[in-house]
Amino acid sequence: MAEPGTERVGEGLNRALATLLAERPDLHLIGEDMADPYGGAFGVTRGLSTGYPERVLSTPISEQAIVGFAVGLALRGREAVVEVMFSDFATLCFDQIVNLASKAVTMYGEPVRMPLVVRCPTGGNRGYGPTHSQSLQKHFVGVPNLAVHELSPVHDAHATLARILDSGAPAMYFEDKVLYGRRRFGAAAGDELFHCERIGGACDFAVLGVRGVDRADVVVIAPGGLTDRVLGGMRGAYLSDEIAVRAVVPSRLYPFDPAPLAALVAGAGRVVVVEDATAGGTWGAEVAHTIHQQMWDLLSQPVRLLHAPPSTIPAAPHLERAVLVQADDIRAVVTAVAGG
DSSP states (O other): OOOTTTOBHHHHHHHHHHHHHHHOTTEEEEEETOSTTTOSTTSTTTTHHHHOTTTEEEEOSOHHHHHHHHHHHHHTTOEEEEEOSSGGGGGGGHHIIIIIIHHHTTTTSSOOOOOEEEEEEEOOSSSOOTTSSOOOGGGGTTOTTOEEEEOOTTSOHHHHHHHHHHHTSOEEEEEEGGGGGSBOTTSSTTGGGEEEEEEETTTTEEEEEETTOOOOSEEEEOOGGGHHHHHHHHHHHHHHHOOOEEEEEESEEESOOOGGGHHHHHHHOOEEEEEEEESSSOHHHHHHHHHHHHHGGGOSSOOEEEEEOSSOOOSSHHHHHHHSOOHHHHHHHHHHHHTO
C-alpha cells in the first residue's frame, strides 16, 4: 500500500473499497470485468476479487441488468456498489436508477433502505472520443431521493462511500478518469503554493487557497474532477495578476446546501461555478440558483458560470483540449470577474 503522502487517487479509491469490503460483510461490488486480473477498465478494483471472490462480481455487458441486480440486492438488505465502465453508459441504466432505485425509497408506504452507489468513471482529456468522455452529472441532478457525489483529490473516498451507504439512499458517484493516476492533494509537486481546509456541512466542502493570503477576490466552486485545473487557474491568477482565489470543492454535488459558504461568499462577493458539462439545466446552474436565492445580498455581481461549449467531444487531443474546460479558461474567467 502507498504511503498516505504519495498515494494516487485511484490507489486511494481501491483502498477505500477494500476497507469497505472488510468492514461490511453484506457489501457486494458489481460490474463488467471487475474480477482479477483485470480489475475493471481502470484497475480500480484490482486485487479485490481475489480476497472476496463471492462478493466482487464480474457481469455480462448489460448496464441496465447490472443496476437492476444491485437494486434487488439492496431491497433484500444487502449493500451494493456498481461500477459503470464509462459514465456515458449510465444512460443505459437511467431507468433503473431514476424509475426504480430513487423511488423505491418512499413508494411502498414506509421508508425502504436502498444502500446503493453507482460509480461512474467520467470526463475527458484522455482522447476517448465522443461516447466515452462526457460529463453527464447534470442528468441526475434534481431526482428526488437520489444524491450525486464526485470523487476528488482532497476528500477521503472511504469516508464518502461509507457515509453514502449509511444514509440508506441511492447515490451516483462520478469519478474523473484523469484523477486515477494523479497524486492526492498534498502529495504532488506544485501543491505547495496552496493550503486546504475543511468547512464541512452536508456537502462536505473542502476549501483551497493560497498559503499566507487571507483575502479572497473570487470564490470558484467546482466538482472534484476539476480540482487540478482550478488550481492551475488559481496559480496563474495569483502569480501573474495578483488575484486571490478560493476554490470550493464539494464531495456531494446534489442536494447542494451553500449555507457553510456564507462567510466566504460575503468576503469575496464574486462567485464562479465551473463544470465540464455543456450548458443547459446543469449542476452549475443549480448552484448559481441556490446561491442567488440564499445569498443575493452577499454578492457584488451575479454568479458566473463556465461550461464546455455545445459540442461533441473530439478524440484528437488538441481538438478535445479546445472543447473541454482547461486551467487557462478558468484563469481568464476569474480575471474578468475580478475586474468587474
